[in-house]
Amino acid sequence: MITPAFELTQDPDFLTIIIKVPYARASEFDVYFEGEDFKFYAKPYFLRLTLPGRIVEDGREKASYNTDKGTFTIQLPKEIPGQYFEGLDMLTSLLAPKKSRSAKPLVEEIGASAELSEEEEEFDWEIEQTPYKESLEGTLAxxxxxxxxxxxxxxxxxxxxxxxxxxxxxxxxxxxxxxxxxxxxxxxxxxxxxxxxxxxxxxxxxxxxxxxxxxxxxxxxxxxxxxxxxxxxxxxxxxxxxxxxxxxxxxxxxxxxxxxxxxxxxxxxxxxxxxxxxxxxxxxxxxxxxxxxxxxxxxxxxxxxxxxxxxxxxxxxxxxxxxxxxxxxxxxxxxxxxxxxxxxxxxxxxxxxxxxxxxxxxxxxxxxxxxxxxxxxxxxxxxxxxxxxxxxxxxxxxxxxxxxxxxxSKSHLGFELEELEAAAVLVQEEESMLQATGTVSKQQLPPSELETSDSEESSSTSSSETEGSDSDEQESSASEDGKINPLQGTLQEERTAPLIDCNGLRQGTNTSTVEVSDEKSKVSLQSTSLPGKLIEELEKQMDTAIRLSEQAEGLATAGCIVQEQEENHVSEPDRFSTDTTGKGNFLEVSSKTNPLLFVCSTNEGED
Incomplete structure (x- = not known):
């Protein structure tokens, strides 16, 4: 037998049961109902329900069949008009007949916590049983x-x-x-x-x-x-x-x-x-x-x-x-x-x-x-x-x-969430303050810092030196933003050793810089514009030897040494000047035929 699809609805006076039985013989069906029992048979369908309330047969019952949908609609009067039948949508619980309740549990713990204060349900002893099987001693425990x-x-x-x-x-x-x-x-x-x-x-x-x-x-x-x-x-x-x-x-x-x-x-x-x-x-x-x-x-x-x-x-x-x-x-x-x-x-x-x-x-x-x-x-x-x-x-x-x-609350979970959040908020605030400090421009600095910056710029004696000091300020500002210069990073551990950085080779409007690396001890020439042509032009005008030496502390030091030019191209220098102001050592050599300017700094972190 096939259990058909069904649904139940109600109003104050009637209980309505709709049963879907496609391809069934409408001329051959049986309906039985009394009290809480309801039975329906139409080959090959069979339905037996236990209703949540009592129904009666008093002549008001009705039944109809929809041939297009293949559904039976059966309307049954309630024994008590106005009674509300609860759980009509609980279809599984309606399928089996209601069984008698026999006893409460024989064993019950006394003094157990009772968060649910309602009275206890009675038990149904008619439960599914499984055959007893022999087991080794101790297995059950x-x-x-x-x-x-x-x-x-x-x-x-x-x-x-x-x-x-x-x-x-x-x-x-x-x-x-x-x-x-x-x-x-x-x-x-x-x-x-x-x-x-x-x-x-x-x-x-x-x-x-x-x-x-x-x-x-x-x-x-x-x-x-x-x-x-x-x-x-x-x-x-x-x-x-x-x-x-x-x-x-x-x-x-x-x-x-x-x-x-x-x-x-x-x-x-x-x-x-x-x-x-x-x-x-x-x-x-x-x-x-x-x-x-x-x-x-x-x-x-x-x-x-x-x-x-x-x-x-x-x-x-x-x-x-x-x-x-x-x-x-x-x-x-x-x-x-x-x-x-x-x-x-x-x-x-x-x-x-x-x-x-x-x-x-x-x-x-x-x-x-x-x-x-x-x-x-x-x-x-x-x-x-x-x-x-x-x-x-x-x-x-x-x-x-x-x-x-x-x-x-979060404290109940055991992960210290509130402390973790508070620490993260503090770190976020500190990072925000650092970022705000790093973005302050030179015009927003206090006057004392502006005077210090002006004194550093006044220590230069030429236009090329002024450009070098400007580049120093830009690099210093970059270091405040948390961006560490690679060359400074390699020398950070040895702050007592002097750093000589040769800047300011100038020819016409092109500026080239000699950078000295203490790790590989090599000299590289870089230019802001047309570096290849500038190097070729300088090689034609001068023959310069740059010697690298290491100081006693083990730190590579760059030295810029001006050698004599060829006799048929170089004349005696017209001006030779040095400046040791505490900010750096400056060396300037120039002649009429070959103007040349070297600037050497011995302060760490400055160009």
Missing amino acids: LQCHYGFGNLRSGVFQRLQHELGDVIDIKDPDQTPADERRRKRLAAEDAKFEPDHYLADFFEDEAIQHVLKYKPWWVDAHKKMIALQGESHWEQDTHTLVVFSDEEREQLRKFTNKSYLLDKRSRHHVYFGLIDILLAYCYEICVNEGDKNVESPWNIRKLSATLCWLESFTSIHDVLVSFGRRVLCYPLYRHFGLVTRAFNDTVMILQLGKAAVLKCLLDIHKIFMENDPAYILNDLFITDYCIWIQKSKSKKLAALSESLQKTTL
């Missing part, structure tokens, strides 16, 4: 439990080759819960990168953009707030959560079953639900609702429940774990995203189990399309999708209220 409600064990012993691609913990079947938590915290501490965090903290344009995205639950929550105080019927008319055909089909595929959970296990399940929803909300926000190949990784990596098989004991522990993982693993590591996911999760829980179920179905689809993340569906998501349909709405409301009252 070594098995650690995990999964939904910590009901699974031994799973990864059969999936060792896929273990590393699904979860971070190694050998979960032999690792107790306390040890898992210690290893998780150590892994997060090792993964945290202050540079990445500070980069997202200061340069957050992309993050601020994704924070503006509004998923579907934002509008649904606004409608719910606007409808507060109105009756269930008005809320039902404005459908807040709508399931797609694909989601309804998936709900029909689930096998309805019950879960035997004690008080501790129920708390683990609720806290794990918060953890999974937080990771899902982060994924939806950063990708603005679009799915990509990284979506399964984001969800399972940010949820310690999925990635480390963690069993939380309080809501605050859930928030701390999620905040730490957001700042350690994904592309965007910003505390604002933690706050946004927190607020979104509160909205989803306040919207009720229909909104929670819709999110879980989306996670189920994301994992189903990814290999090997589908294993997490078998361990967690499928069970959550079935369990949430039978959960009490008042418990979800209490859970959202407890979550909303829980606070999380």
Whole structure:
């Protein structure tokens, strides 16, 4: 038999069931309903439902068949007019008949923390059973439990080759819960990168953009707030959560079953639900609702429940774990995203189990399309999708209220984020001050510094020397901006040794400079314009020998020595002058036939 697609709606007096049965014989169908039971048969389709309220047969019932759409529409009167049937969109929970409840749990821990103060649900003893298997002595004690409600064990012993691609913990079947938590915290501490965090903290344009995205639950929550105080019927008319055909089909595929959970296990399940929803909300926000190949990784990596098989004991522990993982693993590591996911999760829980179920179905689809993340569906998501349909709405409301009252700050995460941010802000301010200081022009300097600069310029005795001093000031200004002269950098360690830099060879309007390097001890000629022609012209007019020597301290020193020119070209010099002013030693030689000027400086860092 085939279970057909169906949906249920209601008004104050009637319950309407729409059943899609394409290619069925409309002339041969049977409908049975009494109390909470409903049965429909039209070969090859069969549907049996357990309704959340009672219906009666009083002559007002109606049924019709649409041949074009292939749908039966059956309208059944309610036994109590005006009664509101809750959970009509929980299709999986409606498929199986309601079973009798027999007893409460026989063993219950006394004095356990009760963040959920509602009365406990009764248990259903009719659960799925597995045959007993003999095991070696001591094997049972070594098995650690995990999964939904910590009901699974031994799973990864059969999936060792896929273990590393699904979860971070190694050998979960032999690792107790306390040890898992210690290893998780150590892994997060090792993964945290202050540079990445500070980069997202200061340069957050992309993050601020994704924070503006509004998923579907934002509008649904606004409608719910606007409808507060109105009756269930008005809320039902404005459908807040709508399931797609694909989601309804998936709900029909689930096998309805019950879960035997004690008080501790129920708390683990609720806290794990918060953890999974937080990771899902982060994924939806950063990708603005679009799915990509990284979506399964984001969800399972940010949820310690999925990635480390963690069993939380309080809501605050859930928030701390999620905040730490957001700042350690994904592309965007910003505390604002933690706050946004927190607020979104509160909205989803306040919207009720229909909104929670819709999110879980989306996670189920994301994992189903990814290999090997589908294993997490078998361990967690499928069970959550079935369990949430039978959960009490008042418990979800209490859970959202407890979550909303829980606070999380940066200091709770253990990464010293506030101190890190304060130090980064100080460094940024110092860099800004240095940059502002380096851009001050000569005209903006105090008068005392201007007089010092003028005295340095007045020490030159020729136009070429003045040009040399101007170049010195430009290089000094460049050094203030943080740009270190390569030649000065090589001599920075030996500040006691004199540096001789030969500048100012002048012929006509062309100026050439002799630079001396102490590393390779070579002389290079450079020119500001037409260097090749200038060198050839100088070689024709003079034959100059430049001798390099090293001083006793081991530093290479450049010496500029003017040798005698050829007798048929050079006459006696008309002027020979030196200047030792403390700023530098200047040597000038000139003649009538061959004007030549050398300027030699012995001060370190000056040309």
